[in-house]
Amino acid sequence: MDGFGIIATLIIGAIAGWLAGLIVSGGGFGLLGNIVLGILGAFVAGWILPKLGLYIGGGVIGAIINAAIGAAIILVVISLIKRA
Numbered sequence: 001m002d003g004f005g006i007i008a009t010l011i012i013g014a015i016a017g018w019l020a021g022l023i024v025s026g027g028g029f030g031l032l033g034n035i036v037l038g039i040l041g042a043f044v045a046g047w048i049l050p051k052l053g054l055y056i057g058g059g060v061i062g063a064i065i066n067a068a069i070g071a072a073i074i075l076v077v078i079s080l081i082k083r084a
Helices: 003-023 032-053 061-081
Strands: none
Touching: 003 032, 003 061, 032 061
């Protein structure tokens, strides 16, 4: 991955993590936490959404939406684990 790819991944991850923090109340972990959450969310969404038959368009907007959905799933799972 070149320098631009790494920067794009970090920006998309940060935006997705921030959006997931807004969607799931009480979520969000600061800038670095949101970047990590967004990147992990992209992996989760890339694994779960196709199994459910959901395909969101490509490009940067599609990547942000997919990563935000995955990050929101992660935040919900984390909140369920904290309650247990």
